[in-house]
Amino acid sequence: MTLNEHLDRADAATRAAWEAIEGPFTIKDTRSQLFLAYASIALEHQEAITLLIRRGLRGSAVALIRPVFEIFYRAAWIHHCAKPNQIEKIKKGEFRFPEMGAMVTGIDKAMGQTFFQNFKTSSWKDQNDFTHSGRMQVNSRLTRDDLQSAYPDEMIAVNLAATTTVAILVTVILLKTHDRVTEGERLETMLAQFELKRPSRPSSQKRTRQGSQQPKSEPPISRSRRIPKA
Numbered sequence: 001m002t003l004n005e006h007l008d009r010a011d012a013a014t015r016a017a018w019e020a021i022e023g024p025f026t027i028k029d030t031r032s033q034l035f036l037a038y039a040s041i042a043l044e045h046q047e048a049i050t051l052l053i054r055r056g057l058r059g060s061a062v063a064l065i066r067p068v069f070e071i072f073y074r075a076a077w078i079h080h081c082a083k084p085n086q087i088e089k090i091k092k093g094e095f096r097f098p099e100m101g102a103m104v105t106g107i108d109k110a111m112g113q114t115f116f117q118n119f120k121t122s123s124w125k126d127q128n129d130f131t132h133s134g135r136m137q138v139n140s141r142l143t144r145d146d147l148q149s150a151y152p153d154e155m156i157a158v159n160l161a162a163t164t165t166v167a168i169l170v171t172v173i174l175l176k177t178h179d180r181v182t183e184g185e186r187l188e189t190m191l192a193q194f195e196l197k198r199p200s201r202p203s204s205q206k207r208t209r210q211g212s213q214q215p216k217s218e219p220p221i222s223r224s225r226r227i228p229k230a
Contacts, residue, residue, distance in 0.1 A: 003153040007050050010164045013190060014046050017171040020183045028178065030091045034078060035174040042071045046167040049160065058156060059130075059137055059149035065163055066127035070100075072166040073116065075173050077103045080110040100124065123162070161194040 017039075027033060045068045052061035074097060078087060081103075089095035097103060104116035129136045140149045168187050175184035 001157075003053070003157055006157040006160055007053060009193065010046070010050050010160050013164050013168060013194075014043055014050075016190065017043055017168050017187060020175060020180075020187060021171060026178060029087075031078060031082075031087050032178065034087065034090060035075060035170075035177060038071050038075045039171045039174040042068055042167040042170040045071075046163055049163055053156060053160065056148070058151045059140065061156070062130040062149075062151065062159060063137075064131075065159055066124075066131040068163045068167055069123070069127060072170050073100065073103055073107070073120075075170045076107045076116065079173050079177065081106045165191055165194050 021036075021039060025036065027036070045064050049061045049064050049068075052058070052064075077097070078090065082090070086095055090097075098106065100120060104120045107116045108114050126136065128134065137149070140151055168191055172184040172187050175181070175187070
């Protein structure tokens with residue numbers, strides 16, 4: 001599958017998620033407002049990622065990976081762990097979320113699993129690097145003469161699949177907590193198509209000329225193959 005085909009597939013999934021939440025939507029409480037906002041933000045970020053990739057702005061695209069995951073973790077924590085008074089404070093901007101490690105541990109404890117901890121362990125460090133212009137962002141621009149980010153298609157494709165998955169899962173949380181279980185399960189079923197092999201990431205090699213030997217790959221960016229139920 002080409003990168004353009006991956007992009008088309010991601011866009012189709014995002015459209016399906018938007019269609020699932022379009023129309024009348026009953027706002028039950030403050031938690032409803034947060035989930036509706038989070039789903040909207042996650043899907044908007046996901047659309048931006050595909051647009052940036054299509055424009056060749058891969059460094060900016062991967063910088064949005066962490067924000068999408070952060071929304072996913074926060075939505076899951078609110079769903080499984082947050083108390084009513086905490087939800088009200090979140091809406092008012094007066095609440096400090098737990099540190100990410102504590103947040104995913106809390107979610108897994110509430111769900112009786114280790115998915116979120118494993119997912120964070122395998123990906124959070126790289127996501128921080130992408131967002132905060134770390135080693136990989138810097139060195140991806142020092143392998144050629146044009147200063148463009150040199151992330152390979154395979155790496156972009158698998159991270160695109162990951163962000164599409166978690167953006168859809170935020171939408172699933174919204175739907176299932178608003179008595180729209182069938183639509184949520186339909187979106188979950190669609191996620192099976194986003195299972196990809198793990199890609200190589202750019203290494204911290206010295207700058208080379210175009211046409212010269214490409215730097216060797218470092219260990220791949222990891223992503224779990226098991227998708228949790230919302």
